[in-house]
Amino acid sequence: MLATVASNSDKQTERLVLALRKRILNGEFSPGERLTELGLVSLLQASRTPIRLALERLANEGLLDVIPSGGFRLRSFGLADIRDAIEIRGVLEGTAVRFAAERLESAEELAQVKRLTLEATMEIPITLEGFARYLETNKRFHRELWRLAKSASLFRELEHACKIPFAAPEALVFGVADLEQSTAFIAAEQHRAIVEAIENREGARAEALAREHSRISRRNLEFALRSKELSNRLPGLTLISNQ
Amino acid sequence: MLATVASNSDKQTERLVLALRKRILNGEFSPGERLTELGLVSLLQASRTPIRLALERLANEGLLDVIPSGGFRLRSFGLADIRDAIEIRGVLEGTAVRFAAERLESAEELAQVKRLTLEATMEIPITLEGFARYLETNKRFHRELWRLAKSASLFRELEHACKIPFAAPEALVFGVADLEQSTAFIAAEQHRAIVEAIENREGARAEALAREHSRISRRNLEFALRSKELSNRLPGLTLISNQ
DNA sequence: GTAGCCAACATTGCATGCAATGCTACAGTG
């Protein structure tokens, strides 16, 4: 038995994917930097084979670029890339809620989203320690919307699209009290409207609402990039090159 | 030097991905079947390491499912899955042409799509040997639309979404003369309209048109599934389970 | 001084052995 704490899973590769992703999003590498297998061996306490596999996975998550002659480098994201990724997520979520509206069989299927809407709303007087819980509730709400679309294909694409840094709905609802509070109220109203639209089988309305809803992430992103304070609190922002 | 024809690339893994994908889409495996590394060693004349890598890639293309206890199995597609995949492609292409309309700087950027539109139209009296050329032109037209969106993120997602069998725009424009001919005329008109919309910066119209355009693939798919004759010519159809 | 070439080094791609784990089939027991 080795000394490594097999906490996440008993698979090395899983552990490495998580560890590497965390480090990348933590800004521990610079954009464009080559990640060599041997260099990671000492850093992550693992052998080359699982490391290579982890790199492969992160590459088709979109975090790494494949170097044509072999190996991987940290992808460099422009602001435009992230904005587009968020908009794509909005488009896909729009499709999800449209599907949900089109495919709804009974209003009872909406019990869970409604519960989560309410829950998130009641968490809105956001305290510092309640912040993580709010994020979690928000994430679960969105996942539940995805589920209601009743489409494995769409679910897959949504998961794929949300791997891009800051593209996921739960990303970037950060810790600036003022902005956060008002944003949370707006988000809650949008959530309510989306669910209402689904319930009424108003597919087009639901789609439009979900697209607009994703704009919250975009505004937050742009705000964060302008704020020095937030840049310190979100080290991953260094992944985004200015131009 | 080994006897294998290193035609595609000098990388084993690349070759294996292509070879395996081809065999899968050729219906050489049954849905749900487990693909063992050792079994593929003898079939593909390669060692386990690159085979594992190829399996990994096909898995996140969506062709294979990961078995929780290890290994991969051929994913089983329902008809609904493919229909959704086509619709998702339509949604993403809709976004692409909307972006293209919104981001168009000069009408000259459209020279290439216009050329391709014309080219495809002139190829429409489709002969048997011209069929592949028509497909190729069609594919290039769509790729050119993707390019005009000027979004690396969106391009990535489109490529990802089109890896699902029969989801790509060039899939399933098959060889039944009657249907084919009339379908090609309809497609050509839709292509023309999409380009026109982009040129006029009518983003919403372009998006709606592209979505509708993807329905051609859906109709073709459903027709193919009803036709015994086509089932023989398209062995990959066996990938789609009836329910 | 600059451009181009060459050699040493760094890094990956691939092959293969080994250990661990899951799976299957069979036998024994209630």
Next chain:
DNA sequence: CACTGTAGCATTGCATGCAATGTTGGCTAC
């Protein structure tokens, strides 16, 4: 007859060695 336990087998996960290829830095020639 059904169910459970177990032993053997099939299969993957990981480690590591080797060969091939790319890369870098210095040296030479112009």
